[in-house]
Amino acid sequence: MLEQALANAGRAEILELGCGPAGDALNLAAQRNFQVYGLDFSTQALAQAAAGARVLGRSLELVRGDVRRTPFAAEKFDLVFSQGLLEHFPDPDPVWREMQRIIKPGGYAVVDVPQTWNPYTLAKAWHACKGDWPWGWETHYTVADLRRAARGHGFRLLAARGYGYRGGWGDVTDLARRGLQPFFPAGWAYLEKKFGAHWMMNVAVLLQKS
Numbered sequence: 001m002l003e004q005a006l007a008n009a010g011r012a013e014i015l016e017l018g019c020g021p022a023g024d025a026l027n028l029a030a031q032r033n034f035q036v037y038g039l040d041f042s043t044q045a046l047a048q049a050a051a052g053a054r055v056l057g058r059s060l061e062l063v064r065g066d067v068r069r070t071p072f073a074a075e076k077f078d079l080v081f082s083q084g085l086l087e088h089f090p091d092p093d094p095v096w097r098e099m100q101r102i103i104k105p106g107g108y109a110v111v112d113v114p115q116t117w118n119p120y121t122l123a124k125a126w127h128a129c130k131g132d133w134p135w136g137w138e139t140h141y142t143v144a145d146l147r148r149a150a151r152g153h154g155f156r157l158l159a160a161r162g163y164g165y166r167g168g169w170g171d172v173t174d175l176a177r178r179g180l181q182p183f184f185p186a187g188w189a190y191l192e193k194k195f196g197a198h199w200m201m202n203v204a205v206l207l208q209k210s
């Protein structure tokens, strides 16, 4: 999806919000004429990202800050992306507003979050309801939720893709995959690509700023 957003970009300024060790940002930093930034509020995560950049010999601008109030100028970025971030905010609106502020008109956002209609996500929601989910607040999204949120913040949804299986006996999606994929690999790949955003564990959406 990141590739799709950058398909026609020559030079591009790119930011990963909540980058952690910045695996994706480091991959992008290896490509073409991209100026890549990673922002996180954890010094430990930024130290890991810096070590990765050093080892790989990649240029990555690391910034310590809050994704709801970044230090960047308005309309700076061609692409802003996040993975495993938005679901941790009971109120994600400030993150959406900040993305809207720092992305150029016509620029892109990629948002990657847990997908609602998946057995693992539903089990997680059940445990969160009972108060025994150990990893703190986490929400989940359908494609329709993401389209609505994006529209409300001045973005248009261009594409949605699902990915990921938790595995184990409770995961009927993984059982179906293991039963069918070996016999119908192309058919399974089609199902994932076409409909996976509605049943796989995570969903990533490509958005364009209006």
Ligand SMILES: C[S@@+](CC[C@H](N)C(=O)[O-])C[C@H]1O[C@@H](n2cnc3c(N)ncnc32)[C@H](O)[C@@H]1O
Binding pocket: 017, 018, 019, 020, 021, 022, 023, 039, 040, 041, 042, 045, 065, 066, 067, 068, 082, 083, 084, 085, 088
């Ligand atoms: C689940 S990790 C994902 C890391 C990375 N995107 C990845 O996929 O490996 C979420 C990251 O978001 C960062 N984070 C959470 N809330 C933040 C905030 N308000 N401002 C900046 N970073 C934040 C955390 O420190 C953590 O590194």
